[in-house]
Amino acid sequence: DARVTQTPRHKVTEMGQEVTMRCQPILGHNTVFWYRQTMMQGLELLAYFRNRAPLDDSGMPKDRFSAEMPDATLATLKIQPSEPRDSAVYFCASGLVGQGSNTEAFFGQGTRLTVV
Amino acid sequence: AQSVSQHNHHVILSEAASLELGCNYSYGGTVNLFWYVQYPGQHLQLLLKYFSGDPLVKGIKGFEAEFIKSKFSFNLRKPSVQWSDTAEYFCAAEMDSSYKLIFGSGTRLLVRP
Numbered sequence: 541d542a543r544v545t546q547t548p549r550h551k552v553t554e555m556g557q558e559v560t561m562r563c564q565p566i567l568g569h570n571t572v573f574w575y576r577q578t579m580m581q582g583l584e585l586l587a588y589f590r591n592r593a594p595l596d597d598s599g600m601p602k603d604r605f606s607a608e609m610p611d612a613t614l615a616t617l618k619i620q621p622s623e624p625r626d627s628a629v630y631f632c633a634s635g636l637v638g639q640g641s642n643t644e645a646f647f648g649q650g651t652r653l654t655v656v
Numbered sequence: 657a658q659s660v661s662q663h664n665h666h667v668i669l670s671e672a673a674s675l676e677l678g679c680n681y682s683y684g685g686t687v688n689l690f691w692y693v694q695y696p697g698q699h700l701q702l703l704l705k706y707f708s709g710d711p712l713v714k715g716i717k718g719f720e721a722e723f724i725k726s727k728f729s730f731n732l733r734k735p736s737v738q739w740s741d742t743a744e745y746f747c748a749a750e751m752d753s754s755y756k757l758i759f760g761s762g763t764r765l766l767v768r769p
Contacts, residue, residue, distance in 0.1 A: 571755055583746060583759040596756055631699065637755045644690070645748075645757055647700040 542566045544648035546632050552654045558620040561651045564613055565634030572615045573633040573645055574600075574607055583631075589615065590637065622655045629653070658683050658751050662760035669737050670768050677732040677763050679721075679747030688750040689730040690757070691721055695743045703745075706730065717741070739769045 545564040553559055565572050574586040587597035592609040600607065604626075606618045619626055629652050633645035663678040681687060688707050692700040704715025711723040721732045730747060747760040 573757060575759075582761040585756065585758065588756060590755060633700075633757075635755075644702060644705060646702075647692075649699045 542646075544632055544634050544646050546630075546648035546651050548651060549649060550652045550654075552656065553622055555623055555655055556621045557655075558618065559622045559626075559653060559655075561617045561630050561632075561653070563615040563617070563632030563634075563648060565615060565632070566646055567613070569634035569636050569646075571635045571637045571645075572609060573631075573635075574615070574617050575631040575633065577629045577631060577650070578627075586617070586630075619653075622653075624655045627654050658749075658758060660747055660749050660758050660760040662745075662747055662763050664763045665761065666764045666766070668766045668768065671739055672736045673767075675732070675734040675737045675741070675765070677745055677747075677765070679730045679732065679760060680728050681730070681747075681749045681751070682728065683749070683751040685752040687752075689721075689723060690748040690750075691715065691719070691730075691732050692746045692748060692759075693743045694746065694762075700746065703732070737765075737767045739767050741765060742767045 547562045571590045573588040576584045586600040587607040589609050609615045629650045631650045632648045635645045659682045661680045690705045691703040693703050694700045703719050704713050706713045706723045714720045719734050723730050744762045744764050746762045748757045
């Protein structure tokens with residue numbers, strides 16, 4: 541059963557610490573999305589990649605957030621330094637986009653981040 | 657700016673009542689449209705999608721949605737809701753083959769037994 545895997549599922553950290561969230565997209569998918577979900581803002585698109593290249597990261601605070609895809613099986617979202625306002629659930633999603641296929645994003649279980 | 661709007665933030669229904677959740681998008685070009693559901697404490701799951709063809713699409717669990725191009729709408733419907741439909745529902749759009757999914761703010765549905 542193919543699924544998007546995110547680690548860790550939960551993370552509590554102190555303000556100022558570095559946080560790294562990881563995502564393993566579904567094998568063969570060429571597009572990866574990072575979303576942040578909060579009560580106030582809903583689902584915000586932070587960044588997305590196609591074939592490991594960043595297509596749009598305009599939704600991401602550049603000074604502290606960074607997103608990368610070191611290889612096709614791993615996407616990372618890093619916050620350094622973390623702040624209490626970063627507390628949220630971070631979802632990774634992957635999809636297969638291209639000729640003969642359609643954009644449908646499959647979501648991971650999310651990482652619930654709490655910054656104290 | 658491209659955006660997706662969901663009109664109802666909270667909806668409360670009794671079991672067996674009919675459901676319609678509104679969704680509008682702001683873009684004049686080609687769109688692909690989706691409805692996702694998020695059950696309490698879980699991740700988002702796809703309910704249904706529209707890419708082309710018949711504007712009335714049927715999804716899982718008895719849900720359907722109708723794409724009305726002239727109204728820029730993609731409303732979600734279910735004739736008779738169940739308690740297990742209690743969840744948050746998100747409308748999403750991919751505009752002009754951008755491969756970028758934009759979500760609405762979500763509608764929390766509570767179905768009372």
